[in-house]
Structures are given as structure tokens and as C-alpha cells.
Amino acid sequence: MISVSIAGIGGQGNVLAAKILAQAAKTKGWQVRTAETIGMAQRGGDVISHVRMGNNHEEVYAPLPAKGSVDVVIALEPGEGARALPYLKENGLLVVPQSGIAPSTADLKADPYNPAAVIDALAAQGVAVSVVDDQALCDALGTRKALNIMMLAHAINVVNADPRFEHNELRNAISMDELREAIVACVKEKFVTMNLTAVDLVLQSAKVYKI
């Protein structure tokens, strides 16, 4: 069983990222279930999608994973990565972008949100966290719209390449070409090129990441 969680804030595209993974799993002939946050929480709230894939041809019963059972958490925002941490396996991979999104607050005395400190704290407690320079990638693409796809591509790239994840269930389960195929199958035609370019940008810059 492979479990992947995608954590973000309403509107960041985590549902689409989950759908792309589900499509890739289906092409493999695996059973797949996903779970999404829909409704009141979408109004500026934190949202999380889960994808559970029966890669050993086992039956996937529930759409939601248990705590400590997720192979890779893909966060679209550092604080949301921290929020989703309880789902991650002890030796699982967490990918986060550098940029944070400050929570909405009218409280003038609230401490400013510091995403870098969140990432440092996660690394300090021993979480295998891989940080993406999302600003550079999104600037290169000319939009932040494909951040979800970039983070997804980065996660698959790291889990496939980094020796630390030798025993991760997602390792080599989905190739970059299979990801590309799934993107083509899932996104609107006019956005295919943008999203495939996003994948290419991630791969081109991958070597500069400390993974």
C-alpha cells in the first residue's frame, strides 16, 4: 500500500494533484481511493487530500490513512506540512516549498508567521524534509498556478533518487514519464504545456537541491 497526502490551503490545487496520482495508479492497474476536504473548511482554511494506492494489489478499504502510515507528505505550504506530520511514517518523506502563506489575522499583536522557522524545526526533530525553492521555479514558469504539480514532481523525483528512501513504498513506483502521462490525462488541455514545463523545471533544477 502506498499512501500520499497533499496538504495545503483551499485553492492551492491539492485536489488536482491527488487526482493525477490516482490516474497514475489506475494506469498501473492498482486500486486507488482518495479523500478530500470540501465545504466550510475551504474558506481560507487548511485542506488535505489523501491518495491510497494498492500497489501490491491489496484491497484499499478506507480513503483516509492512519497516523504514521503515509509514505510521502506533499505540503504546498510549510505550516501545512507541519500540520500533516502526524500522518507521515517515521522514515517517510516530507516535501515543502520555501514560501509560506501567512494566516489571516486581525490581531496586531500576533507573532509574525515564520515559515523558515517551521521548516528548521521539522528538520531539527529528525523529519526527512526536502525544501523546494518554489519562488525560483514559479518565477521561471511565470506563474504560481503549477506549484501543486511542481511539488508532486519534486516528491517523486526525490523519493526515486535519494538513497535515504530506499525502502519507501513510493520509490520507483511511479516514473516521471508516468507522471507526465497522468498530467496529460487529468488537466485541461490549455494547461497541459504549462504543467509539463513545470515538471521539466523541477527536474532541471533538481541537482541544486540538498536532498
Place this chain on the structure above:
Amino acid sequence: MSKTFLMGNEAFAHAALEAGVKVCAGYPGTPSSEVLETIAKAHAQGKAEGVHVEWSTNEKAALEMLAGAAYSGARTLFTCKQVGLNVASDALMSLNYVGVEGGTVLFVADDPGPISSQTEQDTRRFASFAKVPVFDPATPEQGCAMIKTAYDVSERYHTPVIVRPTTRVCHASTFIDIEDTTQAKPAKGFEKDSKWVIFPKRSFEAHGEINDRLPKIAADFSACEFNPIEVVSFGQDAEADSTASRDVPVQVSAQEPASDQVPTIGVVAGGISYAYVREALRIIEQLAREAHVALSAVKLMQVGTPYPFPAQRAEEFVQGLEAIMVFEELDHVLEDEFLKLAGQIHAPYTVHGKLTGETTARGENTTDDIAAQLIAFMQLPLSLEGRGMVAQTPIPARPPVLCAGCPHRGSFIAVKNALAAMGKKHEGVYCGDIGCYTLGNAKPLSTVDTCLCMGAGITIAQGITAVDPNRKAVAFVGDSTFFASGMTGVANAVYNGHDITLVVLDNATTAMTGSQPHPGTGVTLVGEHRKPLSIDAVLQALGVEKIIHANPLKAHDAIEAAREAIGFEGPSAVIYESPCTALIAPQAPVEFDEDACTHCTKCVSRLGCPALSWDRENRHPLIDTSLCTGCGLCAELCSDGALACPTQADSTDQSCPSSNAQEA
């Protein structure tokens, strides 16, 4: 037939279409809304032949309309969330007595948690109260099969049937086979018959018919596929996975498992808890293998048809069991049934669950909780401790808030300012309602003092002034909610002379549930154009003598409108008109003029707009240009002129046109 990635609700819509549904109606509400939207989409694509689908004014209107269609022989589908059934309950209670000709399925989505609801009511209880059969799916696939069976049950016994999935089933997705096109079953039309008229004498007869058919339906349910029993045994071999044999119950009892595998422990689950139990057993097996702990087999039963309870199947299940643990969300419906059964057959088993404090009493079940509860129940020397890390860093709270540019923010601020300007003796009470605008309760707006149910703000305000006539009670209602259940409350205020001020937040859509049309928008679910119902005309017709229109994003006009209406003696109304940000393209973001800013902080501390935050170091507002819609409200309210909307010629000019006005 094609395999398609569908959310539960989308899949259920296709299942109803494949069952030949002809007339579909409901009212939006999370987690049920996507069902009718999917049917409308299939209709628009020409893939659903012969189907009528609509958003009705409210749930009661929907179910009554469907009753007429069902009397006429059409297969019908009603959809709502759990609290929506409360609104339709008057119709449902009687409809079961009158009976239906065409299959009638009520898709009622429950919301354990609750995640997006005001109650944790259990529709399985409603079903037994109404004496109506109910199905409870564990997965989207099973829900699809249940919907098809539900139509058959409905027509065989002339009874409405409820299918009640929960949020996690409605919003889970998987690949499902669907027909590319569907055809509605033809209906013969209405045939006159005295049975369509409910009278006490007829009701007495009908009650007998209901009492006769329920045991038959229970017997059918005992033989159906939705109440599977299986023995889950755990291999001692390190390589073995959990082996579960799913068979019809007769075969299960004839299976004669190895003597050490004859289970004395039973686990019962309903809805998604069944899936969680299966996952939890997998975890327990893994833990046991790692700890070299031997596991005894357990007997597992899903109850997919909680009412009428499939007692015969349950009786087969309990044979040889010493203890049963029941997992279900919301109420202890199945637990009650197994307790009742133990009494009826003088069985020696004990029942463990919510009533014994051994399972989760409220909110959602999870695989983790169920695994822990099973470990305790089975008295296993296993522990789940250490599963899942916890971040050693503060995580920013992200409660839901009104969107940047939301016109409701302007409406709330206008009423608040108007009341403040009228002096202390006018301290108002803000009677809120159900919709995005319930979020006005959050700081810094703090403009929701009460919230009960759809339309209740209007009538609660009347009760507050009945007790304290000097108190200014302001009732807020959205445009969709106004048509759904606000009008009777207004009639009551006028008729009984309650001096309240009604504030209609007209954003031209049903925003919270995902921008559905309503009678005031002039567009139907399938895109037909009608003459929009006018809220103003309705209020006039109901006798409201003071009605003022204003754009809530034009702060000064909006405040003046509120002041005039609140100052009026007798029922009055302000209609704030400005479309939901989801309906319009954002304008250029607001611009900040550092030199003009006097660091008063009001733009951040009073508005609570997600696009504005306070830079403590430099003591000025920060604008998140990716969120700002250029609505202009902050520019209107900044007395320093430090915030300006570039799309408006002069944003400090109170009469500048709002970017949104033309869409209202």
C-alpha cells in the same frame, strides 16, 4: 461503459441515472450538493435522456414536488444534507403513509464531526422514526449498488427509501464504471385514486400496511448483499496477510474454521466505520506479527441496512459469540439493535460500544481510534503508541474566514458602524443565519450573536425584541436562505408587529455550498433563464414598509442605509447587493500610500480581510496582491486616504462606482 474517476456524490448521481431516475430535486448542502450538479451536468451534455433536475426553493418544496412525480409513476431522487431532512420531514412523514408509485430515493448525507453542519443528527434514527427503510454505504461503490437496490425496494413496497452516506463516503473518490448515456424510465402519468388523499381513516389503514411491510423488508435485507458476515483469521506465518473470506452467511457458518479459529469475538460496523475496521485489523495484524503475539479469529459483520434491522442475518452472526463490539458514527443505532436481539433470543453475548464508553461517543471514527479500541476490547498486549510524529513547532491556525473582497464584510461593518453611531442605548443584537455569512462571528467583525437554523435569524430577532422592546435586533439572511426559509419569518414580523431590521445579504448566489443558483438569480440548475424573483417585491408584498438598497462595498452609503432602516419604527429591511467574489473577475489590487498612512491600524484591526496584514516593524498594512480583489472597502474606510483602488477614478470619492455593481 467506462471507468471514470469519480467522487462518491458524482458516482451516486450516475447510479441514480442508471436506475432510470426521471425527476430529481433538492436543496444544496454540504456534503450532498454534488449529486444534483452531476445529474445537471450529464443532462447538459445530452447524456441523461428524459431527466428533469432542479434546485428547489427548499427541501420541503423539493420533496413535495417529487411526491407528485412519484405518484405519476416516475422514479425520483431527492437530495439534501441531514438537517435538510428536518425541513422536508413534514412531507416525508405523510408520504410514507400515502405511498409512492415510482421509486423514490431520498439521498440524505450525514456529517459526523460535524465538519460543515450545525448538528450531528443521525438519519438512521430519522428513518426508523418515519418507518422508512435506510441504506448506509461503506464505500462509493457500495452506495451505487445500494441506490439501484433502493429503487427496487421502493417500487416493490411503495415506500420512500433513504440512502444515507456520510461525508467521508460522499467526498471520497475512486474509479467507477459508469454508463456513457442513460435513459429515464418512462412514467405513466398521474392516475386518480383515493389513496393519494391522506385522511385519518386512510392513515390508520396505511399504518397497518407499513407495519406489515417492514418485517418483509427486514427479511429481504437479511438475505441481501449489504450485510456481509465474514470470519477474519490471522495467519501465524510471517508472510501471511490477513485472510478474509467473504461469503453468504449460511456458507460462513458451514465453513467450519479450524477449531482454534472459531471466533468468540464479533465486530459489527456500519458505514465507513466498516472500512476503518478492515484497516484497523490490518494494523493490528502487523503489530501482532512484530510482537509475536498470536491473534484469534474475529467475526465481522457490516450492517448496510440499519432499518428495518436485518435481525435474521444478525442472529446468524451472533451464533457462538461471547462479546460484540459495535463501530458506528453518530448514534448507537446498531448497538441498540444488538442489545435488543440479545434480549429477544436470550443470547449470552455482551455488547460493547458507545453505551459502554468503549468506542467514540461523538464526532468521526478513525482507523487509529478503532484500532486502539479493538486492541483494548480484544485485550491484546499491543500498543499504538509512537505512531505518527507531532510537529515540535507552532502551526498557524487557519479558521475559515470571509474571503478577501467578500461583500458580506462591508454589510457587517455598515450595520456595526450604524449602530455605534446611534449611541449606547442602541446596542444591537446580531441575529445571524446559515451560510458564508455565519463567518461574520469571527473577530474582528463579531457580528453574529445567534445562529440556529436556516431562516431563524429573522424570527429569533422577533423574540429578542418581544422580551426587550428597546433592543435593536438586526437579522441577517442570505439571498438563497431568504427564499428557502426567510419569507414566513418576515410575514410573522409584519403581522405581529415586531420591530426588527432585516438585512438581506444579496450576493446573487448560494455561496457557501459552491455557487448554486436560486429563485432570485433567474437561472435554473440546468441553465434556463427565468424572470428573477425580486426580494424587494417580496418584502413589499409581505408588508415591509421601509426597504433600502445599498452597495455594501460603498461604506458610507451602506452605513446610511443601515442607520435609516434601524431608525424606522416597525419592520424594515436593507438589501445589500454585491455579487460573491466567486462570480466576478478580480480588479487591480488596492495600492498603499506610505506617506498618507497615520499608522492607525484600523484597516487591519477592523476589517479582518485576508488580503491585509499588519507589518509590526514598519507599522503599516501589507497587501497580499494575490488575494486582494480590489473591492475598495478598505479604501473607503481609510480616513487618511492611504489606501486607494486604482480601478476607481478617485476612491476617496464616496460616489465612485463599485467595480462589482453591474453584476448585482
